[in-house]
Amino acid sequence: MANELTAPKTIHGMTPKQIVSELDKYIIGQDKAKRSVAVALRNRYRRNLLSDEMREEITPKNILMMGPTGVGKTEIARRLAKLMDAPFIKVEATKFTEVGYVGRDVESIIRDLMEASMRVTKQKHMDEKYAVAKDLAEEKIIEAIIPGSKKRPAPGNSNPFSFIMGGGQATYNRTTEKIDDKAAHEDSQTELARSQVREQLKNGLLEEQYVEIDVAEQPKDNNLDVSQGGSISLGSIFGDAMPKRYKRKNMKVKDARKVLIEQEAQNLIDMDQVTSEALENCEQNGIVFIDEIDKIASGSGYRGGVDVSREGVQRDILPIVEGSVVNTKYGPVKTDHILFIGAGAFHVSKPTDLIPELQGRFPIRVELEPLSRHDFVRILTEPDNALLKQHKALLETEGVSLSFTDEAVEEIASMAALMNEQTENIGARRLHTIMERLLEEYSYQLPDVENKNIVIDAEYVRNKFSEAIRADDIDRFIL
Ligand SMILES: Nc1ncnc2c1ncn2[C@@H]1O[C@H](COP(=O)(O)OP(=O)(O)OP(=O)(O)O)[C@@H](O)[C@H]1O
Numbered sequence: 001m002a003n004e005l006t007a008p009k010t011i012h013g014m015t016p017k018q019i020v021s022e023l024d025k026y027i028i029g030q031d032k033a034k035r036s037v038a039v040a041l042r043n044r045y046r047r048n049l050l051s052d053e054m055r056e057e058i059t060p061k062n063i064l065m066m067g068p069t070g071v072g073k074t075e076i077a078r079r080l081a082k083l084m085d086a087p088f089i090k091v092e093a094t095k096f097t098e099v100g101y102v103g104r105d106v107e108s109i110i111r112d113l114m115e116a117s118m119r120v121t122k123q124k125h126m127d128e129k130y131a132v133a134k135d136l137a138e139e140k141i142i143e144a145i146i147p148g149s150k151k152r153p154a155p156g157n158s159n160p161f162s163f164i165m166g167g168g169q170a171t172y173n174r175t176t177e178k179i180d181d182k183a184a185h186e187d188s189q190t191e192l193a194r195s196q197v198r199e200q201l202k203n204g205l206l207e208e209q210y211v212e213i214d215v216a217e218q219p220k221d222n223n224l225d226v227s228q229g230g231s232i233s234l235g236s237i238f239g240d241a242m243p244k245r246y247k248r249k250n251m252k253v254k255d256a257r258k259v260l261i262e263q264e265a266q267n268l269i270d271m272d273q274v275t276s277e278a279l280e281n282c283e284q285n286g287i288v289f290i291d292e293i294d295k296i297a298s299g300s301g302y303r304g305g306v307d308v309s310r311e312g313v314q315r316d317i318l319p320i321v322e323g324s325v326v327n328t329k330y331g332p333v334k335t336d337h338i339l340f341i342g343a344g345a346f347h348v349s350k351p352t353d354l355i356p357e358l359q360g361r362f363p364i365r366v367e368l369e370p371l372s373r374h375d376f377v378r379i380l381t382e383p384d385n386a387l388l389k390q391h392k393a394l395l396e397t398e399g400v401s402l403s404f405t406d407e408a409v410e411e412i413a414s415m416a417a418l419m420n421e422q423t424e425n426i427g428a429r430r431l432h433t434i435m436e437r438l439l440e441e442y443s444y445q446l447p448d449v450e451n452k453n454i455v456i457d458a459e460y461v462r463n464k465f466s467e468a469i470r471a472d473d474i475d476r477f478i479l
């Protein structure tokens with residue numbers, strides 16, 4: 001749910017420097033790539049401030065990120081996705097096939113982007129309604145606890161909240177002669193009880209109590225498998241058009257509130273408006289990240305499960321990148337202004353192995369650098385989600401404190417660099433494999449260890465890997 005204070009700062013409106021510093025929290029080095037991405041994003045924002053005429057003329061400068069495996073290409077996209085308030089999707093070029101073949105057709109990229117746009121646009125609208133929705137939800141909960149005259153439980157039906165109403169079931173006794181008086185009396189009683197409940201809710205006293213509320217049923221997701229990898233959800237096609245069905249559910253006040261707020265906010269938004277804004281948002285601000293684009297270049301030596309022409313896939317992608325209209329269930333989407341970011345290792349094929357028209361559509365090229373031993377030290381320790389922090393946190397759940405000496409960190413980085421050099425260079429992924437190996441014994445033994453204070457030093461690292469390195473050396477000689 002939106003909250004001014006806790007909501008992450010979103011990319012829209014961030015300056016290039018701010019975007020880069022946000023990426024710096026997770027990705028070490030690769031400054032050139034971060035800068036290009038940041039500038040491209042800021043240019044979307046700048047363009048949005050121009051007149052319609054001018055805006056039409058300015059098409060995005062698509063980016064091609066090149067660099068060895070495991071150096072942060074996909075990670076940059078992943079981080080952008082988290083920051084994005086713009087419609088964003090990441091696809092893998094190898095998943096697509098030429099029209100007519102088994103597999104996903106490239107137009108589904110735009111259909112998925114439009115789905116992403118619906119999500120962010122709808123969320124934006126919902127965010128504006130939460131304040132009102134919260135009040136409505138609170139009233140619904142009160143209504144559920146102290147039902148109004150129509151829904152008043154029959155005498156004898158035990159109401160778990162009757163204690164709040166003072167006289168227990170007595171208030172429901174309708175056998176008295178002066179029914180009118182009685183009703184008026186009951187109404188004021190109800191009001192009184194409700195204001196008490198309201199107060200108690202405000203003070204968080206009823207959070208664990210159970211209430212019965214009406215919950216809108218999610219449309220059944222009858223997935224219809226169209227083909228391998230491609231599926232259409234019937235639920236989502238008809239979902240918005242079908243009248244809502246409600247189901248009574250018994251849940252705790254604290255859970256009921258969450259459900260009701262979402263439900264009320266949902267009822268308050270105008271879906272027609274959301275849809276038309278989402279179409280605009282998709283066309284003007286959409287971003288598609290095409291990963292593994294080098295794998296569809298000729299000469300890449302890559303063969304998927306089915307032998308489809310890579311050039312065919314490129315030809316299919318071309319009109320989408322160049323600008324065309326794709327029909328989606330929400331309406332036609334023009335792709336002229338969607339920003340495309342391609343990424344690939346390009347260690348076998350070159351960008352020039354792509355068909356010329358497609359090459360020309362990715363005018364900005366950035367190279368990501370191979371990672372050094374020094375980078376590894378930083379990757380292990382600095383990012384907010386740094387590997388060492390992750391492993392520490394995991395062991396903490398077992399009541400064990402894990403720490404690494406500086407020398408141990410240096411040693412791990414050296415091992416990673418050495419193994420990358422001696423065997424296959426898999427970039428920072430090597431750190432993951434090393435860390436697993438390093439801690440596997442502890443991970444297995446925990447929580448049954450005496451020592452709750454584990455310190456990993458350089459000695460431990462060296463011992464752990466002395467055999468591995470030697471084995472690799474042998475491999476090298478045999479090969
Ligand atoms: N520069 C970096 N800073 C921090 N972590 C990194 C960096 N580069 C890679 N990593 C980590 O290494 C792993 C692999 O990185 P990533 O998925 O970005 O590789 P890639 O460049 O896309 O490689 P490939 O060409 O094989 O797809 C990720 O878990 C990521 O967190």
Ligand SMILES: [Mg+2]
Binds near residue numbers: 073074075291292
């Ligand atoms: Mg990748």
